[in-house]
Amino acid sequence: MTFSWLKGHGTENDFVLLPDHDGSLHGELDAQFVAALCDRRRGIGADGVLRVITPAALGIDSDAAWFMDYRNADGSISEMCGNGVRVFARHLLEEGLVSDDEFLVGTRDGDKRVVVDGDQIRVDMGDYVTGGTSKVTTAEGATLEAREVHTGNPHAVAFVDDLSSAGALLSEPEFDRSVYPEGVNIEFVARRAHGHVAMRVHERGSGETRSCGTGACAVAIATALADGQDAAAPRYRVDVPGGTVLVDLTSDGHVHLTGPAVIVASGTMEWRA
Ligand SMILES: N[C@@H](CCC[C@H](N)C(=O)O)C(=O)O
Numbered sequence: 073m074t075f076s077w078l079k080g081h082g083t084e085n086d087f088v089l090l091p092d093h094d095g096s097l098h099g100e101l102d103a104q105f106v107a108a109l110c111d112r113r114r115g116i117g118a119d120g121v122l123r124v125i126t127p128a129a130l131g132i133d134s135d136a137a138w139f140m141d142y143r144n145a146d147g148s149i150s151e152m153c154g155n156g157v158r159v160f161a162r163h164l165l166e167e168g169l170v171s172d173d174e175f176l177v178g179t180r181d182g183d184k185r186v187v188v189d190g191d192q193i194r195v196d197m198g199d200y201v202t203g204g205t206s207k208v209t210t211a212e213g214a215t216l217e218a219r220e221v222h223t224g225n226p227h228a229v230a231f232v233d234d235l236s237s238a239g240a241l242l243s244e245p246e247f248d249r250s251v252y253p254e255g256v257n258i259e260f261v262a263r264r265a266h267g268h269v270a271m272r273v274h275e276r277g278s279g280e281t282r283s284c285g286t287g288a289c290a291v292a293i294a295t296a297l298a299d300g301q302d303a304a305a306p307r308y309r310v311d312v313p314g315g316t317v318l319v320d321l322t323s324d325g326h327v328h329l330t331g332p333a334v335i336v337a338s339g340t341m342e343w344r345a
Contacts, residue, residue: 073343077109078163079116080335082155083283084314088118089163089335095129103147108345110145110278115345119278120144120153122160124169127178136178138164144277152181152224154285158193158333161186166335181224194330197223197289202297206248208258212239218247218258219294223327226256226276227290231298235262238272241280259287261295267305269295271312282314289327292319 075097078089088109092098098105101123109115123141127134130141140160142153157177164170164177165188173188185196203220208228210216214237218228228247232238238260245258255276261269271291273284292308299305308319317331 074340075343076338076340077116078335078338079118080159080162080333081314082158082285082333083312083317083331085120085155085281085283085285086118087120087122087156087159088116089122089124089159091124093124093126093129095125098123101141101143103143105343106143106147107145116341118145119275119281120156122153122156122163124160124163132178134176134178134183136176136183138169139178142179144275145279146277148277149180150225150277152179152197152286154195154197154223154287154289154329155283155331155333156285157184157186157195158285158329158331159335161188161193161195162333162335179224191332191334192330193333194328195285197286197327197329199325200289200293200327202293203251206251209246210237210239210241211243211245214239216260219297220251221290221293223286223289223293225286226252226254227259227287228252228256229259229261229290229294231294232260232262235260235270235272238274241272241274244274244276244279257284257287257290259284259291261291263295264309264311266303267307268309269311271310273312283312283317285317285329285331288312288317289319289329292321293327296321
């Protein structure tokens with residue numbers, strides 16, 4: 073099979089983009105194929121795949137011209153990807169698939185409004201839901217209390233004094249499956265200053281990544297909740313191993329994510345596996 077691909081990243085959360093506008097090229101997008109493409113030894117290597125397709129081709133009702141068909145590195149589907157949607161938006165703009173610098177991107181979590189401003193892209197990620205706390209346990213045996221936050225996908229946010237307490241994160245920390253029956257993305261967050269935190273993440277379906285946009289939003293939401301109504305910052309700076317993103321919590325109950333996104337390579341591949 074011969075197809076074109078691109079590689080991009082947002083704060084080093086990296087993706088293979090697969091243009092497949094009418095869905096005729098990759099069909100149902102096989103999970104094993106996605107996993108092989110994302111494998112850093114067997115394939116191109118990435119934290120996930122973004123198929124570029126129209127909502128109509130997938131039979132999805134949306135006001136957006138383009139739909140981000142997101143897959144994790146293991147081939148599983150997630151509802152939303154905050155870094156992915158910025159990389160996807162950068163691709164649409166660079167290829168002339170959108171004519172304005174403000175537009176909608178369709179996702180499984182609904183349509184997201186994107187505004188491109190130079191090297192930064194701001195996404196209205198919509199509303200969010202918070203829950204109670206449950207325990208997560210790292211492979212090294214550290215058990216921590218984590219706040220449940222849903223930013224389109226599920227997150228468990230654990231505060232730590234030092235990010236090294238998350239351990240090596242080579243395997244998925246244990247979590248309460250009765251709280252997260254569909255699995256969970258787990259963030260470890262340390263405070264740096266008022267309105268400023270740093271995080272590491274173990275992503276469902278991808279392992280430890282160098283950034284997670286929905287995770288940064290979840291971290292800011294959990295921090296604002298911990299700060300309390302009077303002390304919560306309107307904007308949180310969230311440092312990730314791959315850079316920095318900004319998260320705004322607005323009075324309409326929405327969370328907005330701002331950060332960079334770049335396309336770094338493209339090519340045509342004859343897939344022989
Ligand atoms: N890296 C993403 C999140 C990708 C999906 C996640 N692994 C899940 O399974 O929910 C981001 O930037 O938000």
